[in-house]
Amino acid sequence: MDRILETESVTKTYRLGKIDVPVLHGIDLSVKQGEFAAIMGPSGSGKSTLLNIIGCLDRPTSGRVLIDCIDTSTLSDNELAVIRGRKIGFVFQTFNLVARLSAQRNVEMPMIYQDVPRNARVKRARELLTLFGLSDRMDHKPPEMSGGQRQRVALARALANDPALILADEPTGNLDSKTGKEILRILEDLNERGRTILIVTHDHEIAGKCDRIIRLKDGVIET
Amino acid sequence: MAKIIDQLKTLPQRLLTIMIFLLVWEIAVKAGLLYPSPVPPASSVLGALKDLAFESIFWEHTFVSMQRILSGYALAIIIAVPLGFAVGWSTTLERYLDPLLQTFRQIPLMALFPVFILFFGTGELPCILIIMLAAMWCILLSTISSVQNIDPFLVKTARSVGTSQWDMLRKVVLPSAVPSIFTGMRYAYTDILLVLIAVEMLGVNGGWGIIVSSHEHHGQSHTVMYAILISMAIVGVIVNYIFVALERRLCRWKETIEIT
Numbered sequence: 001m002d003r004i005l006e007t008e009s010v011t012k013t014y015r016l017g018k019i020d021v022p023v024l025h026g027i028d029l030s031v032k033q034g035e036f037a038a039i040m041g042p043s044g045s046g047k048s049t050l051l052n053i054i055g056c057l058d059r060p061t062s063g064r065v066l067i068d069c070i071d072t073s074t075l076s077d078n079e080l081a082v083i084r085g086r087k088i089g090f091v092f093q094t095f096n097l098v099a100r101l102s103a104q105r106n107v108e109m110p111m112i113y114q115d116v117p118r119n120a121r122v123k124r125a126r127e128l129l130t131l132f133g134l135s136d137r138m139d140h141k142p143p144e145m146s147g148g149q150r151q152r153v154a155l156a157r158a159l160a161n162d163p164a165l166i167l168a169d170e171p172t173g174n175l176d177s178k179t180g181k182e183i184l185r186i187l188e189d190l191n192e193r194g195r196t197i198l199i200v201t202h203d204h205e206i207a208g209k210c211d212r213i214i215r216l217k218d219g220v221i222e223t
Numbered sequence: 224m225a226k227i228i229d230q231l232k233t234l235p236q237r238l239l240t241i242m243i244f245l246l247v248w249e250i251a252v253k254a255g256l257l258y259p260s261p262v263p264p265a266s267s268v269l270g271a272l273k274d275l276a277f278e279s280i281f282w283e284h285t286f287v288s289m290q291r292i293l294s295g296y297a298l299a300i301i302i303a304v305p306l307g308f309a310v311g312w313s314t315t316l317e318r319y320l321d322p323l324l325q326t327f328r329q330i331p332l333m334a335l336f337p338v339f340i341l342f343f344g345t346g347e348l349p350c351i352l353i354i355m356l357a358a359m360w361c362i363l364l365s366t367i368s369s370v371q372n373i374d375p376f377l378v379k380t381a382r383s384v385g386t387s388q389w390d391m392l393r394k395v396v397l398p399s400a401v402p403s404i405f406t407g408m409r410y411a412y413t414d415i416l417l418v419l420i421a422v423e424m425l426g427v428n429g430g431w432g433i434i435v436s437s438h439e440h441h442g443q444s445h446t447v448m449y450a451i452l453i454s455m456a457i458v459g460v461i462v463n464y465i466f467v468a469l470e471r472r473l474c475r476w477k478e479t480i481e482i483t
Contacts, residue, residue, distance in 0.1 A: 052379075055383070057379060057382050057383065077388050078387050078388050078389075081382070081385050081386060081387045081388065082385065082387075084382060084383065084384075084385045085384065085385020085386075086385070090383035090384075092379075092380075092383075094376070096376070096379070096380040096383065098380075109384045110384040110385050113384060113385040113386055113387065113390065114385060157384065161385070
């Protein structure tokens with residue numbers, strides 16, 4: 001199977017005043033197309049930092065990240081924005097939806113930045129929201145929705161540009177266990193249809209459903 | 224409309240402290256507590272203020288000062304806002320420009336005025352330029368800090384949906400920074416006034432500074448001078464309200480990018 005994601009000796013060091021705080025020490029990781037992998041590890045082990053670097057939201061201090069065989073370390077900020085927009089879908093623990101926009105407009109947002117024509121993006125947004133059981137909530141704004149509904153809108157937004165890779169940072173962390181299970185079922189379903197999913201989680205039940213668990217401790221992958 | 228009615232309802236409370244201040248002033252002077260008093264009683268100053276409102280010469284001077292303020296403000300905004308965005312957004316640019324800006328900021332503006340006269344002559348230009356500089360620092364620093372302190376949650380969300388650098392600046396950073404930029408503009412007015420009056424007192428053509436100094440030096444009447452000072456404060460309050468109203472209108476944007 002093709003590799004959709006590869007990291008080579010990725011390190012990340014944050015500078016706090018005059019002190020260097022190393023977070024990641026040489027991460028070598030590869031994820032195959034269609035894989036459902038979990039990143040687990042104690043708080044502060046660098047899970048979210050790694051996910052941000054993989055998602056091109058942050059740059060590594062050294063090392064390379066290859067998304068779909070493209071070396072992202074050589075790309076400009078605008079080229080990275082295109083990679084994020086087209087190849088990666090993000091789901092966050094905190095939903096990160098725009099409060100004043102309707103569910104449909106929130107889902108349209110990534111398509112706006114990829115210049116998808118209006119009619120096509122409205123159609124796609126409505127299809128995705130219907131797929132996630134939100135056909136009667138399209139015009140509702142996030143503050144009028146429950147946590148589970150918001151996360152489903154966020155999932156629809158993540159899928160808007162049909163990305164090959166979904167990165168989810170504790171997607172069920174803010175949800176009760178029943179709603180969390182619903183979201184997990186959606187992710188499993190997406191994976192069964194061929195989507196690659198990388199999920200940061202503390203939840204062993206979620207990790208148990210994944211093909212592979214990547215354990216991170218003190219900025220290194222435990223073998 | 225309901226807002227205006229609400230404000231009118233609270234007007235007596237808002238004016239209460241001012242009334243008490245005027246009353247204390249009046250009693251203190253009339254009772255001779257400030258003898259020999261350099262200050263006339265509040266009632267005489269308010270009387271002079273009323274007369275001043277009907278004097279065309281006062282309005283002409285006000286017009287001259289206002290023109291200078293507006294020109295200086297406009298130039299300051301045109302320069303400081305884009306510069307503030309660039310320095311706030313680019314850490315590289317900040318590294319290069321910050322030491323220069325911080326050094327220039329420490330130069331007392333009034334000391335620069337003779338240099339400006341040497342370079343630009345004695346017309347309006349040096350006056351407007353010095354007002355521009357006075358306004359610029361407040362606006363520049365508030366723009367830089369507002370861009371640097373933008374909510375990282377917001378930036379992360381925008382990045383995650385594939386926003387380009389330009390869209391990020393235009394659609395995320397600018398709307399978030401507007402309130403702080405307005406605060407900078409409001410604070411800048413105080414700096415502007417300080418420099419404006421000093422420059423006008425040095426003897427440029429017309430303006431508030433001239434009428435203040437003429438009443439001060441020629442001893443015509445201290446009462447009129449105090450009336451002019453109060454009128455300047457009133458204009459300042461009006462300018463502040465205009466900025467607050469503008470800010471409220473523009474900051475409807477802010478709501479659009481609240482993340483939940």
